[in-house]
Amino acid sequence: MKMIIIGSVAAGTSAAAKARRNDENIDITVYNADYDISYSICGIPYFLGGEVENLSSLTPRSAAWFKDRYNVDIFTRHEVTQINTDQKEVVVKDLETGKTKMDTYDALVLATGASPVTPNIPGVYKEHVFQVRTIQDTSAIDQYMKQENPQKATIIGAGYIGLEIAEQLTHKGLEVTMIQRGSQVMPNLDQDMAFRVEEELRRHGVQLFLNEEATSIEDQSVTTKSGQSIQSDIVILATGVRPNTKLAEKAGIKLGSTGAVAVNSKMQTNSPDIYAVGDVAESISFITGEPLYRPLGSTANKMGRIAGDVITGGDLEHRGILGTGILRVFNLAVGQTGLTEKEAKEHGYNTDILYNIKPSKAEYLGGKELVIKAVADRHTGRILGVQIVGEEGVDKRIDIFATAITFKAKAEDLFHLDLAYAPPFSTTKDPVLYTGMALHNSIQNKNRLITPGELIERMENGEALQIIDTRVEKQFKVSHVPGAINIPLSQLREIAKNLNHDLPTITYCNSGVTGNAAQNMLINMGVKEVYNLSGGNKNFQSYIKH
Structure with a gap:
């Protein structure tokens, strides 16, 4: 049996390794258009910031290592340019010599990954403008920084990679500015959580331009839609990625609603004996059951392992993802x-x-x-x-x-x-x-919660509410919810007798615990509708800031 894998970062090498573990006799060939294999994309920002000393640390595996360990033939700088599904063959171009050859397969795995989105901005291809995706990208940025010693960096995009780069370049001593088209950093968070990240960035000197777009990149500056001119010695594009689907589309392989290759739970495409894994493939939400595209290294490794297992007779299945992610911002x-x-x-x-x-x-x-x-x-x-x-x-x-x-x-x-x-x-x-x-x-309606957003909406609608701040007077004077009356918990039992028991009542403290105690007290005293403000005054004051 002959297995061909197109792409050799996380998903491709994972598929090859699992197939070999299952079957010693299968013939496994990997074609990779890039120079490097099995490297850590997620580690790139930390090399640029100096936390990772050597770039080679991010490329611990070589083609020779895979050959010795797994008997897998990996050909770097070899691009598969065409898939002939009827004949089960691929056209492969040697990017160093320009020569092409044909190769055949019994099973084909698409692990072509994703590519950075290049925004349509004049000046985007200038020599001080970089994207962050491959080891070659990283080496180019590193060399530029060593030679030119930039002092001011502009990052376009404020997702995971953009934030990690912002942190690392700040640690390196650069003045960092971020431009984000949307109204918040980290679009995958709710805005009332994302603004906490924005505050942390500003505390560390990062200048944020939200609801803003870069309209042109000059040699020493970036101009924005609102007319701002931002001094920039180096520009990093962190505007997201899109799946590399051109090869699949040309072969008649179906894409899903997210724009990535559609697969079933066994990573099979609509084309017989062709599989898709990693950043080129669509996943599914474990919660909703609907298609979901979240390109992460952990998911890519999982998908690759499943495909390698299925191809060699195993019964692994992809159950879906939650899109779990984590990052450090200062x-x-x-x-x-x-x-x-x-x-x-x-x-x-x-x-x-x-x-x-x-x-x-x-x-x-x-x-x-x-x-x-x-x-x-x-x-x-x-x-x-x-x-x-x-x-x-x-x-x-x-x-x-x-x-x-x-x-x-x-x-x-x-x-x-x-x-x-x-x-x-x-x-x-x-x-x-x-x-x-x-x-x-x-x-269970025992201790109902109300969010700051819900409380503000009810207040703006003119609803009659009874809002009780259960903290001590000193805390109340520093800040409180508009319209609240201050009744410390120690006095609430006595004063509650004079409250309107029919009026919707909201209790709160600093973060929630004392507010909950007050809520229980009022419920037991017969107040009909009592809510505890979730996260207390601390969360409310943070909420109204954003």
């Missing part, structure tokens, strides 16, 4: 999994939203604050998605939530998780457990 870690609030509502879910502000470990051991936004389905109680921002403990919690969502956990299930506890690592009631408890109570 002192913050930012994690996300599943649906955002916006996405959940777009898919028709009746949601319950919790903002949970808790320390990542015991405060007496220096525990730093985590802000967790959790989205649940009120009808089923199922957790739909979580976003977390904090200085520590984000990775641990986002992985717990991703695991729980994968196994279709409900809010109440989170509370019953038997998580590891010791003061240096957690609190007795871990933020994950509290998230489950508070969301479940809200879904």
